[in-house]
Amino acid sequence: MQLAKTIVRSRTALGAEVLFLRKQLAYHEEREIRPRRLTDAARLSLVFWCRFFDWKESLTIVTTDTFLRWHRKGFKVYWRWKSRGGRPALPKEIRQLIDRMVKENVTRGEERIADELSLKLGIYVSPRTVRKYWPKQLGDRRRRQTSSQHWRTFLKNHAHEIVACGFLVAVTVRFRVLFVFLVMEVGSRRILHSNVTAHPTSEWTLQQLREAIPGGHDYLFLIHDRDSIFSSDLDEELKSSFGLRVLRTSVRAPKANAYCERLIGTVRRECLDFMIPLNEPHLRKTLRFWVAHYNIRTTPQLGPRNS
Numbered sequence: 001m002q003l004a005k006t007i008v009r010s011r012t013a014l015g016a017e018v019l020f021l022r023k024q025l026a027y028h029e030e031r032e033i034r035p036r037r038l039t040d041a042a043r044l045s046l047v048f049w050c051r052f053f054d055w056k057e058s059l060t061i062v063t064t065d066t067f068l069r070w071h072r073k074g075f076k077v078y079w080r081w082k083s084r085g086g087r088p089a090l091p092k093e094i095r096q097l098i099d100r101m102v103k104e105n106v107t108r109g110e111e112r113i114a115d116e117l118s119l120k121l122g123i124y125v126s127p128r129t130v131r132k133y134w135p136k137q138l139g140d141r142r143r144r145q146t147s148s149q150h151w152r153t154f155l156k157n158h159a160h161e162i163v164a165c166g167f168l169v170a171v172t173v174r175f176r177v178l179f180v181f182l183v184m185e186v187g188s189r190r191i192l193h194s195n196v197t198a199h200p201t202s203e204w205t206l207q208q209l210r211e212a213i214p215g216g217h218d219y220l221f222l223i224h225d226r227d228s229i230f231s232s233d234l235d236e237e238l239k240s241s242f243g244l245r246v247l248r249t250s251v252r253a254p255k256a257n258a259y260c261e262r263l264i265g266t267v268r269r270e271c272l273d274f275m276i277p278l279n280e281p282h283l284r285k286t287l288r289f290w291v292a293h294y295n296i297r298t299t300p301q302l303g304p305r306n307s
Helices: 002-008 011-030 040-052 064-082 092-104 110-120 127-132 151-157 202-212 232-242 254-270 280-297
Strands: 162-171 177-185 191-197 221-224 245-248
Touching (some): 162 202, 177 202, 177 254, 177 280, 191 202, 191 280
Parallel strands (some): 221 245
Antiparallel strands (some): 162 177, 177 191
16 A cells, blocks of 8 residues: 555655655764664565665665675575475385384495395485485484494393493491492393492402392393402403303493493482481391382383393
């Protein structure tokens, strides 16, 4: 409506209005009044009207470079709209297949995945197409072929064959420091054994592992940190008597034994933070009841155990 009224007005009236508006702009420039930030609609309007006159002499609220930048931005939006669509996406089944192959074979790069699809399944896709549908949670660094599997992948593949153990500290009402020893099965998250002592030694720890790991077990690995309690003699005994391969975590790397560290945090948050142990027998009895409750509610999280 405003545009229609402007068109039907006389040239004299339009000229006077232009001079009047220019005077207002000159007043703002003299007072150095900073204009407000324009919206995208206002910028598009200015870019559109600049085609009908010499806009460089009338531009006052922004610089010439800013106005040209608006024009380039508008062209990008227009070109994106004009180029919409593109090549159609792969069928959902093939995309899910690529996602599954990448997650289950982390040592293979995009070229190897594309070769597997073409040679074994007759699905011809390029490595660039595989890259397009690469799982985002794996990151760009896994698109290239790696020489070995990652630690997290190793734990996932051998979860039901791994036992982890660790110590945590509890303080009695008389400020006596007690050490709680926990042994867990990584695959099912079950606590295999727990005990309390005020003076942990390698012999005591080895005896706890004897009680925790049954005969005829299927475990292959044991994870523990580099505490001096876990001596080399203890590791040799585990290897010779139990057939376990000991995996020592790196120095100051609790994430390497993340499942056991998380269990220790759970023991603190759900049990020890709500009580003050009176003595060693009191703490041992409380932990025995809590461990029974924990194992009842714990369900396997990494799939069924292979027999």
